[in-house]
Each structure stands twice: as structure tokens, then as C-alpha cells.
Amino acid sequence: MPDTLVVGLDVGGTSTRASVLTLDGHRVGTGRAGGGNPTSHGAERAAAELLTALRAALTDLDPTRVAAGTIGLAGAARLLADPQGRVAFDRAWHDAGLRCPYTVHGDALVAYASGTAAPDGTILIAGTGAITAQVHDLRLDRIADGHGWLLGDAGSGFWLGREAVRRLLADLDAGRGLGALATTVLTELLGSAEIAPRARDTVDATIQAVTRRPPVDLARLAPLVVDAAERGDEVATALISQAAAHLSTSVSRIRPAGAVTPLVLGGGLLTADTPLAAAVRVEIARHWPDAPLRTAGDGAAAAAWLAARELPETTDPAALHARLFPVG
Amino acid sequence: MPDTLVVGLDVGGTSTRASVLTLDGHRVGTGRAGGGNPTSHGAERAAAELLTALRAALTDLDPTRVAAGTIGLAGAARLLADPQGRVAFDRAWHDAGLRCPYTVHGDALVAYASGTAAPDGTILIAGTGAITAQVHDLRLDRIADGHGWLLGDAGSGFWLGREAVRRLLADLDAGRGLGALATTVLTELLGSAEIAPRARDTVDATIQAVTRRPPVDLARLAPLVVDAAERGDEVATALISQAAAHLSTSVSRIRPAGAVTPLVLGGGLLTADTPLAAAVRVEIARHWPDAPLRTAGDGAAAAAWLAARELPETTDPAALHARLFPVG
Numbered sequence: 001m002p003d004t005l006v007v008g009l010d011v012g013g014t015s016t017r018a019s020v021l022t023l024d025g026h027r028v029g030t031g032r033a034g035g036g037n038p039t040s041h042g043a044e045r046a047a048a049e050l051l052t053a054l055r056a057a058l059t060d061l062d063p064t065r066v067a068a069g070t071i072g073l074a075g076a077a078r079l080l081a082d083p084q085g086r087v088a089f090d091r092a093w094h095d096a097g098l099r100c101p102y103t104v105h106g107d108a109l110v111a112y113a114s115g116t117a118a119p120d121g122t123i124l125i126a127g128t129g130a131i132t133a134q135v136h137d138l139r140l141d142r143i144a145d146g147h148g149w150l151l152g153d154a155g156s157g158f159w160l161g162r163e164a165v166r167r168l169l170a171d172l173d174a175g176r177g178l179g180a181l182a183t184t185v186l187t188e189l190l191g192s193a194e195i196a197p198r199a200r201d202t203v204d205a206t207i208q209a210v211t212r213r214p215p216v217d218l219a220r221l222a223p224l225v226v227d228a229a230e231r232g233d234e235v236a237t238a239l240i241s242q243a244a245a246h247l248s249t250s251v252s253r254i255r256p257a258g259a260v261t262p263l264v265l266g267g268g269l270l271t272a273d274t275p276l277a278a279a280v281r282v283e284i285a286r287h288w289p290d291a292p293l294r295t296a297g298d299g300a301a302a303a304a305w306l307a308a309r310e311l312p313e314t315t316d317p318a319a320l321h322a323r324l325f326p327v328g
Numbered sequence: 329m330p331d332t333l334v335v336g337l338d339v340g341g342t343s344t345r346a347s348v349l350t351l352d353g354h355r356v357g358t359g360r361a362g363g364g365n366p367t368s369h370g371a372e373r374a375a376a377e378l379l380t381a382l383r384a385a386l387t388d389l390d391p392t393r394v395a396a397g398t399i400g401l402a403g404a405a406r407l408l409a410d411p412q413g414r415v416a417f418d419r420a421w422h423d424a425g426l427r428c429p430y431t432v433h434g435d436a437l438v439a440y441a442s443g444t445a446a447p448d449g450t451i452l453i454a455g456t457g458a459i460t461a462q463v464h465d466l467r468l469d470r471i472a473d474g475h476g477w478l479l480g481d482a483g484s485g486f487w488l489g490r491e492a493v494r495r496l497l498a499d500l501d502a503g504r505g506l507g508a509l510a511t512t513v514l515t516e517l518l519g520s521a522e523i524a525p526r527a528r529d530t531v532d533a534t535i536q537a538v539t540r541r542p543p544v545d546l547a548r549l550a551p552l553v554v555d556a557a558e559r560g561d562e563v564a565t566a567l568i569s570q571a572a573a574h575l576s577t578s579v580s581r582i583r584p585a586g587a588v589t590p591l592v593l594g595g596g597l598l599t600a601d602t603p604l605a606a607a608v609r610v611e612i613a614r615h616w617p618d619a620p621l622r623t624a625g626d627g628a629a630a631a632a633w634l635a636a637r638e639l640p641e642t643t644d645p646a647a648l649h650a651r652l653f654p655v656g
Contacts, residue, residue, distance in 0.1 A: 166475075207476060
């Protein structure tokens with residue numbers, strides 16, 4: 001059946017991406033829509049974004065040619081447990097003209113599959129939050145962290161942003177001159193790095209600027225830490241080292257010492273060429289010197305690959321993966 | 329004027345206390361009412377509690393005999409900056425029959441004054457939150473921490489509670505058996521220390537039990553850490569040590585090395601005979617071996633003492649303080 005297609009979706013908090021593939025590894029359609037995470041946006045809204053992305057990806061294609069589909073999203077377990085969410089997704093699937101069944105996987109599994117075809121390994125994700133998972137037979141197995149900003153996500157973008165503010169406040173309390181990172185953080189929060197005659201007024205204004213917004217917004221300061229570290233700022237470099245150590249500790253909680261299965265790095269802080277990605281690579285190489293280290297790629301294509309694997313026509317999933325994700 | 333009286337109020341989040349003193353150091357009236365912190369309860373409600381406590385303390389006393397008054401409360405600066413709050417407090421003062429002026433001080437200054445009559449020194453408070461202040465001429469001078477649970481309060485009750493949950497989650501992630509502290513924390517949060525067949529379900533339930541309530545409620549777990557440390561639990565003991573180090577670091581930010589002025593310990597975690605109080609004493613003695621170490625006492629009496637100091641009749645404020653707060 002050379003006409004057979006598979007579809008994959010990567011549903012994130014800020015965007016939903018769809019990819020349609022042939023079984024010999026050609027991308028014949030892509031689509032994009034707004035954030036569709038049902039946990040943060042509600043199942044109806046998420047399903048609407050899903051439909052938009054699907055329709056764009058299926059433009060000029062016959063949807064009945066699609067033989068399998070996979071949706072990757074955060075909080076997959078919660079969607080599957082909620083009948084209303086499942087109904088909304090079923091309807092979007094049907095409205096896009098799709099007649100095949102679909103499978104829902106956690107975004108961590110999809111990120112893993114975008115980095116390797118190996119059935120067993122580890123995925124470490126650091127973006128706004130941070131989570132690590134062991135993958136067994138291409139299913140999520142044990143998980144470490146992903147506990148959210150209040151209790152965890154150690155080494156994440158939220159963590160970096162919060163720690164940057166904490167260092168700034170400590171400098172203000174101690175009456176120390178502000179370094180490069182503290183100066184940019186204060187400017188970002190208050191529009192100026194000028195310190196009030198009573199330093200405590202600047203402390204209070206800083207705290208208010210942070211607490212006016214949802215706590216998770218502290219993650220928006222993470223790029224300032226990354227930039228300052230790239231320019232050699234000592235405080236930022238120390239924070240990056242600590243974040244890398246936290247992430248490595250999370251991996252250690254669930255990945256056996258001496259494991260040689262692949263380890264995939266995902267999330268905005270680890271897929272870009274950042275000092276944090278570099279520091280994490282060093283930590284991982286120190287603990288698991290023989291593990292292949294991969295970087296997560298296109299999640300929608302990985303979801304489509306997971307769908308293709310389930311079809312009897314896909315005789316060599318690893319070869320298909322290699323065509324979709326050539327190792328640079 | 330042997331008939332002259334002074335009144336002091338200690339306005340806290342959970343209770344408001346009033347104390348009426350003669351200038352020779354006799355407590356002739358006390359009153360108590362509900363939480364009256366205007367930041368958390370609103371100025372009108374705070375003023376109503378203030379009036380209740382004042383009326384109780386002035387029972388059978390002629391309020392026109394009161395020559396000076398002091399109110400100690402958290403967020404004093406904010407009350408003074410808010411005309412409505414000031415009006416509500418003025419009205420309560422007047423409705424209690426008082427005709428003298430009153431002064432508003434931060435609760436940290438009142439806690440300091442309940443431990444020493446020395447005009448210069450340091451107050452370190454650890455309760456739900458944590459704050460340190462330098463006192464100069466019996467006014468709050470530089471401040472360290474008190475940054476709130478999201479950004480600071482390192483070593484506080486909130487901090488101890490959050491860290492206890494974080495250790496529990498790390499144990500669950502790693503599949504480690506739970507120690508004494510983790511077991512009591514899990515039982516407190518979920519009603520049982522039984523771990524689900526999928527440990528991640530217990531992780532999720534724990535996170536939900538915490539995030540269902542306001543974050544600051546994590547402080548209610550602090551007594552579990554204190555109890556476990558008293559029974560020798562290693563994790564709890566390590567957390568207590570870290571909390572003591574955090575508190576000592578906050579003090580270091582504003583108190584000069586080698587200072588010999590008194591240092592007063594306040595807040596529920598440091599005024600009781602807890603392992604944290606003991607650990608903080610060790611840290612303080614290591615950094616400032618020659619500093620007198622005191623414990624905060626009755627805040628309402630300290631507020632009344634601050635009021636008495638302002639009267640010309642009070643010729644020896646230190647002697648009055650010694651009568652009010654005999655050093656055990």
C-alpha cells in the first residue's frame with residue numbers, strides 16, 4: 001500500500017503541530033495551530049486547535065489514506081481519564097475526515113522518540129518545567145521530577161528564573177553592587193536597574209513585580225541567565241552548573257548506573273545550543289560515559305513515526321526513523 | 329504621675345494582644361482578639377480586632393490615664409502609607425477611649441524589644457516566614473530576607489515543610505523505602521503512608537494534596553520535621569541543619585562580622601525549645617561568639633515598653649525593661 005499515510009501531533013502549551021508522513025519517510029503535510037494542552041486550555045479549546053492543525057496538514061490529501069495516528073501531549077493520562085476530553089478529541093479527529101484510530105502518548109515519550117528509535121532509554125526535558133522518564137518498549141516507565149514549580153522542576157527554566165531573582169534580592173539585602181545578571185534581571189522586572197535610596201524599597205518593588213504575575217512566569221527570566229552565562233557572568237555560570245547538577249540528579253533517581261541505553265535531551269533549554277545543554281552533557285557523560293546522547297527533534301514527526309510503527313507495513317521502524325531524523 | 333499608663337499591641341496574623349503597664353513595670357491589663365494583620369485581613373477587620381483587644385485590656389481602667397501607645401504589626405509601612413488603614417486604626421483607638429497618640433512599629437522591632445533593651449542589635453525571626461533585621465536606635469534598619477515563600481523565607485516553617493515534601497517526592501521517584509519523616513508527611517497529606525502500585529500515582533496525589541491549598545500552608549508540616557529531628561531522623565536532622573545555615577546566612581548579609589550587640593531570636597520556630605533553635609544558636613555562636621543571644625518574649629509588653637520609653641517620666645528604660653523581662 002504505497003498510498004498509506006500516518007499522522008502525528010505534538011500538542012504543547014504554546015503550539016500544536018501536525019505532520020503527515022508516507023511510510024517511506026516523506027513528509028507530505030504539516031500543520032500548526034495555537035496551544036492545545038487540555039490541562040491548561042480545556043479539552044474543547046485543545047480539540048479545536050487539534051482540528052486546525054490537522055486540517056492544515058491534510059490540505060490536498062485524502063484523509064481516508066491515513067491508517068494510523070498518534071497524539072503526544074502533556075497530561076495524556078488525565079485526558080484519557082476524562083470522558084469529556086476524549087469525546088472532544090474523537091470529534092476533532094472525525095471532523096478532520098480521519099477514519100483510523102489514534103493513540104495518545106505523553107509528550108515525554110514523543111520527545112524521546114524524536115531523538116532515538118531505541119525501545120529502551122531515558123528522556124530528560126528542561127523547558128519551563130523539568131522532567132525525566134525512563135522509556136521501556138517505547139512506553140513511559142518510571143518518572144522523576146515533573147513535580148511542578150512549587151515542589152520541583154529543579155534545574156528548569158522556572159528554577160533558573162527564580163534563583164536569578166533570589167540572588168538579586170540577596171545582593172540588595174547585603175548592599176552589594178549588582179553584577180551583570182542581577183542588573184539585567186532588575187531591569188527586566190522594574191524597567192531600570194536604579195536602586196532606591198532605601199534598598200528595601202527596591203526589594204519590595206522586585207517582589208511585587210514577580211508576585212503580580214503567575215509564579216511560572218519566572219521562567220521568562222531563564223534566557224537572561226543563559227545569556228549572562230554565555231558572556232561569562234559568574235553568578236549565572238554558577239546557576240547553570242547547579243541546574244545541570246539538579247537535572248543529572250533527577251536522571252540518577254531512575255536511570256541505572258552504568259546504563260548504556262540512549263539518553264535524549266529535550267525541551268527548549270536542552271535542544272538549543274545553550275550553556276545549560278553543554279553542562280548537562282558533561283554531567284551525563286561523567287555518570288554514563290557509554291550512553292549515546294541524542295537531542296530531541298520534530299515532535300509531530302516523531303508522533304507520526306510512533307503511529308507508523310504500529311502498522312504491519314512498517315517492516316523496519318529503525319530505518320524509517322533514520323530517514324526521518326538523520327543524525328547530523 | 330504615678331497614675332500614668334502605657335498600652336502596647338502586638339498584632340499578628342492569628343492573634344492580637346494588648347498589654348497595659350504602669351511606668352514602674354506592673355501589668356495592669358491584658359486583652360486578646362483574633363488575627364489583625366491588615367495586610368492579610370484588611371484594615372477594617374484589623375481595626376475591629378484591635379478595638380476588642382484594647383477594650384479587654386482597659387477593663388476597669390480609665391483610658392485617659394494612658395499617656396502613650398505603640399502598635400507592632402507586620403507590614404507597618406504599608407499601613408502608614410494607606411490613609412484608609414490609618415483612619416480605621418485611629419477610629420479604633422478613639423473608640424477604646426484613648427486620647428493619647430500612638431506609634432506604629434514593624435513586628436520585627438517589637439520582637440527585638442521583647443528580647444533586649446539595647447538600642448542596637450539584630451533580630452532573627454523564623455515562623456511561617458523568615459526575616460532578619462538590624463536595629464539601630466530602636467528603629468528597624470537594614471533587613472534581610474522576609475521575601476515571602478515564592479522567592480525567599482529560607483529556613484522558615486514554609487521552607488521546612490516544602491523541603492520535607494520534596495524529599496518525600498524524591499524518595500517516591502527513586503523507589504526508595506520511606507524513612508520516618510517521609511512516612512509522617514505522606515500520612516499527613518494523604519491520610520495513609522501506603523504507596524500505590526504505580527508510585528507515580530502517589531506522587532501525583534501528594535502534589536495535588538499540596539496544591540489544593542495555599543502554598544504557605546506547607547508551613548503546617550514544619551512541626552513534623554521538628555518532631556522527626558527530635559527523634560533522630562536523619563533527613564529531618566539534615567533539613568534542620570540546612571535551615572539553620574540559611575537563617576545564619578541571612579543574618580550575615582546585614583550584621584557585621586565581629587559585632588557584639590545582642591541578637592534576639594523570635595518566631596515560633598526559634599522561641600520554643602526546638603532542634604532548629606538549638607542549631608541556630610550553634611551557628612550564631614560560631615559566627616558571633618561574643619554576642620549576647622536572647623529570646624523574644626511578650627510582644628504586647630514590649631510594645632508598651634517602647635511607648636513608655638518616649639515619656640519623660642521614664643527615666644530608666646533599661647531598668648523598666650529588666651523588670652518586664654527578667655532574664656531567666
